[in-house]
Amino acid sequence: MILVTGFEPFGDHTLNPTEGLAKAVDGRRIGAHAVRGIVLPVDHTGIAATLAPLLEEAEPAAVVHLGLAGGRARVALERVALNVMDYEVADNTGWRASGEPCAADGPAAYSATLPLADLLAALTAEGVPAYVSNTAGTYLCNHTLYRTLHAVRARPRPPRVGLVHVPLLPAMVAASGLEQPSMDFPLMLRAVEVILGVLAR
Amino acid sequence: MILVTGFEPFGDHTLNPTEGLAKAVDGRRIGAHAVRGIVLPVDHTGIAATLAPLLEEAEPAAVVHLGLAGGRARVALERVALNVMDYEVADNTGWRASGEPCAADGPAAYSATLPLADLLAALTAEGVPAYVSNTAGTYLCNHTLYRTLHAVRARPRPPRVGLVHVPLLPAMVAASGLEQPSMDFPLMLRAVEVILGVLAR
Amino acid sequence: MILVTGFEPFGDHTLNPTEGLAKAVDGRRIGAHAVRGIVLPVDHTGIAATLAPLLEEAEPAAVVHLGLAGGRARVALERVALNVMDYEVADNTGWRASGEPCAADGPAAYSATLPLADLLAALTAEGVPAYVSNTAGTYLCNHTLYRTLHAVRARPRPPRVGLVHVPLLPAMVAASGLEQPSMDFPLMLRAVEVILGVLAR
Amino acid sequence: MILVTGFEPFGDHTLNPTEGLAKAVDGRRIGAHAVRGIVLPVDHTGIAATLAPLLEEAEPAAVVHLGLAGGRARVALERVALNVMDYEVADNTGWRASGEPCAADGPAAYSATLPLADLLAALTAEGVPAYVSNTAGTYLCNHTLYRTLHAVRARPRPPRVGLVHVPLLPAMVAASGLEQPSMDFPLMLRAVEVILGVLAR
Numbered sequence: 001m002i003l004v005t006g007f008e009p010f011g012d013h014t015l016n017p018t019e020g021l022a023k024a025v026d027g028r029r030i031g032a033h034a035v036r037g038i039v040l041p042v043d044h045t046g047i048a049a050t051l052a053p054l055l056e057e058a059e060p061a062a063v064v065h066l067g068l069a070g071g072r073a074r075v076a077l078e079r080v081a082l083n084v085m086d087y088e089v090a091d092n093t094g095w096r097a098s099g100e101p102c103a104a105d106g107p108a109a110y111s112a113t114l115p116l117a118d119l120l121a122a123l124t125a126e127g128v129p130a131y132v133s134n135t136a137g138t139y140l141c142n143h144t145l146y147r148t149l150h151a152v153r154a155r156p157r158p159p160r161v162g163l164v165h166v167p168l169l170p171a172m173v174a175a176s177g178l179e180q181p182s183m184d185f186p187l188m189l190r191a192v193e194v195i196l197g198v199l200a201r
Numbered sequence: 202m203i204l205v206t207g208f209e210p211f212g213d214h215t216l217n218p219t220e221g222l223a224k225a226v227d228g229r230r231i232g233a234h235a236v237r238g239i240v241l242p243v244d245h246t247g248i249a250a251t252l253a254p255l256l257e258e259a260e261p262a263a264v265v266h267l268g269l270a271g272g273r274a275r276v277a278l279e280r281v282a283l284n285v286m287d288y289e290v291a292d293n294t295g296w297r298a299s300g301e302p303c304a305a306d307g308p309a310a311y312s313a314t315l316p317l318a319d320l321l322a323a324l325t326a327e328g329v330p331a332y333v334s335n336t337a338g339t340y341l342c343n344h345t346l347y348r349t350l351h352a353v354r355a356r357p358r359p360p361r362v363g364l365v366h367v368p369l370l371p372a373m374v375a376a377s378g379l380e381q382p383s384m385d386f387p388l389m390l391r392a393v394e395v396i397l398g399v400l401a402r
Numbered sequence: 403m404i405l406v407t408g409f410e411p412f413g414d415h416t417l418n419p420t421e422g423l424a425k426a427v428d429g430r431r432i433g434a435h436a437v438r439g440i441v442l443p444v445d446h447t448g449i450a451a452t453l454a455p456l457l458e459e460a461e462p463a464a465v466v467h468l469g470l471a472g473g474r475a476r477v478a479l480e481r482v483a484l485n486v487m488d489y490e491v492a493d494n495t496g497w498r499a500s501g502e503p504c505a506a507d508g509p510a511a512y513s514a515t516l517p518l519a520d521l522l523a524a525l526t527a528e529g530v531p532a533y534v535s536n537t538a539g540t541y542l543c544n545h546t547l548y549r550t551l552h553a554v555r556a557r558p559r560p561p562r563v564g565l566v567h568v569p570l571l572p573a574m575v576a577a578s579g580l581e582q583p584s585m586d587f588p589l590m591l592r593a594v595e596v597i598l599g600v601l602a603r
Numbered sequence: 604m605i606l607v608t609g610f611e612p613f614g615d616h617t618l619n620p621t622e623g624l625a626k627a628v629d630g631r632r633i634g635a636h637a638v639r640g641i642v643l644p645v646d647h648t649g650i651a652a653t654l655a656p657l658l659e660e661a662e663p664a665a666v667v668h669l670g671l672a673g674g675r676a677r678v679a680l681e682r683v684a685l686n687v688m689d690y691e692v693a694d695n696t697g698w699r700a701s702g703e704p705c706a707a708d709g710p711a712a713y714s715a716t717l718p719l720a721d722l723l724a725a726l727t728a729e730g731v732p733a734y735v736s737n738t739a740g741t742y743l744c745n746h747t748l749y750r751t752l753h754a755v756r757a758r759p760r761p762p763r764v765g766l767v768h769v770p771l772l773p774a775m776v777a778a779s780g781l782e783q784p785s786m787d788f789p790l791m792l793r794a795v796e797v798i799l800g801v802l803a804r
Contacts (some may be wrong), residue, residue, distance in 0.1 A: 083683070083714075109710070130375065133607070281484055309510070572732050584676065585785070
């Protein structure tokens with residue numbers, strides 16, 4: 001099974017394309033793998049409560065976290081998760097971290113274990129703008145990647161784990177009135193399908 | 202009749218989405234108006250040779266020039282055309298202007314005569330990122346807008362004339378490897394349809 | 403005489419470097435020219451009341467308007483002034499234009515009459531980041547350039563007139579907490595001195 | 604002793620402001636600390652050969668690496684060093700890494716140990732645009748930070764170690780002809796002095 005996660009809307013956003021992306025691939029079968037798509041809440045306690053049983057019981061072969069990154073122009077394949085929570089906006093419970101670690105006993109960072117170079121090559125070949133990003137920020141996307149990698153660190157056969165950031169939707173930019181890049185939903189979904197295709201090979 | 206123009210590829214670009222947009226709406230009927238879509242060459246002499254007979258004989262009710270603006274994130278409704286040609290790259294005949302006027306006897310600028318505020322409101326309502334731009338640059342897009350407004354300036358009932366810039370296509374950004382905004386073709390086409398719908402009201 | 407104008411602070415800004423620049427060069431003598439530096443209020447009626455007597459009585463050989471352009475990284479030599487007032491923030495009297503013309507009887511635009519290519523070459527040779535800009539926006543900087551060019555349009559020997567935009571000061575960016583370019587005051591002043599030197603040649 | 608390092612020019616750059624910064628503070632005394640400023644070569648073998656004896660014998664109380672980051676608008680206090688070398692341009696020996704680790708036996712990342720929040724507060728109070736950055740890139744600046752933190756990881760009383768990125772100099776941007784942010788040398792030097800002042804408290 002390949003686990004794909006999206007997030008609920010947060011901050012000023014009234015929607016979050018990663019919610020729709022996770023739902024769109026939920027229940028699909030790609031190669032030998034079933035795809036399970038779920039939507040995470042935007043607070044670190046709720047994320048842990050949702051993910052922990054899935055990671056322990058379902059034993060996914062791969063975990064692809066999807067997050068929204070306003071301001072970015074391309075699909076971002078995150079290279080690393082840092083052991084820090086430093087929020088520019090409060091989470092959906094109203095809490096705002098200011099430098100706390102994701103795991104008090106954890107290392108400074110974990111590297112994502114998805115095959116980033118292969119994913120980038122496949123996305124580029126399909127005409128999807130993408131790149132390998134060196135920072136996933138310090139909000140809940142980064143936290144989720146960190147905690148998943150922390151949770152599976154000691155397993156003999158851990159799943160491949162990564163985080164993919166997507167740009168704002170065009171309608172979000174239209175509503176903002178700002179000069180911000182966007183990506184339309186069908187192209188984002190194509191990106192997720194390309195990624196799942198590489199992971200299922 | 203509403204005239205829609207796109208451009209051939211130019212500079213380092215191997216394709217130009219405005220070529221496909223002009224072809225996609227050619228032959229359509231919107232309200233009481235037929236739509237004529239044509240593709241312009243990327244040199245100012247060729248543009249004049251193509252446009253002059255159309256503007257004189259076909260007497261369009263509106264002229265919508267479409268141009269490609271790499272680096273921009275949104276559909277740009279151009280407010281003004283300047284009487285200057287100052288090219289950063291050569292045109293398709295290899296000529297590179299460096300400050301020449303579009304019309305030696307013309308004013309410093311012409312204002313576009315499309316209903317920009319109505320177009321912006323309609324695009325925003327449809328979720329298409331758009332804005333009113335204060336500069337169309339000094340390349341052939343600006344030149345075309347200037348020359349069309351110059352050509353119809355003395356007519357008792359001139360057509361409404363404007364220029365709309367669109368971002369790069371996603372595949373162009375993917376190929377570039379650069380952090381540049383893009384817009385997918387279906388959303389660009391939707392933008393052109395929204396614009397034509399407003400003009401046909 | 404060469405007239406140099408700066409502006410008072412406006413909008414959210416508590417200072418405006420162009421105020422200090424105008425004061426810094428006031429009273430200097432460059433070549434055969436005395437320099438007069440004055441500070442303009444940020445509303446179009448007040449600007450007219452301040453500038454009209456100076457332009458009529460003092461008969462400057464050149465007029466260099468200085469304006470602040472947050473977000474820009476380089477000194478901008480403005481090519482053109484548009485006949486439109488469209489403010490993103492209110493002026494200092496609380497009025498906010500939304501598309502009104504600078505002069506109801508004026509043309510769509512005036513071209514600046516400073517020797518922009520010479521100025522750019524001199525600034526670049528001095529190591530000052532600069533460029534020729536195709537838009538001065540639609541706020542009071544643009545308005546001032548337009549009205550000055552409009553005021554002198556019929557003179558047999560009009561002054562050379564232009565507008566130079568400068569970036570934010572470093573301290574303004576530090577206070578904002580945003581990723582915005584800045585330029586330090588000594589370099590801005592060097593830019594003004596280089597410009598005055600070219601005009602006095 | 605506080606060790607400050609700059610770098611030689613690299614890539615297309617004919618100068619590197621960090622070279623001048625390191626030389627400018629070399630030999631100063633700040634509080635109880637002597638400052639030693641040195642210039643590093645731009646290749647990872649040469650960096651190791653230069654730094655190793657200094658770190659071992661001189662036992663600095665703090666190490667401040669300075670690096671040049673074209674495109675950034677503010678002084679960047681780097682939070683973390685990643686265990687990866689992925690160069691966009693070759694180093695000064697002509698070698699170009701493509702994903703190799705900084706230390707084959709090292710962790711995914713080290714956190715910088717300078718007091719970043721205090722440094723940011725002091726810089727902001729002085730009007731220097733600055734921020735805490737989540738990525739130091741994957742070139743030799745990142746490598747140097749990683750290797751220094753790796754070298755001192757097992758010491759009972761390790762020095763505080765960090766990396767500070769500075770923008771391009773104005774003259775570098777003027778020469779490039781591109782819209783890129785810059786910072787003038789005196790302000791950069793003020794930033795280094797503020798940082799050293801905090802470290803010496």
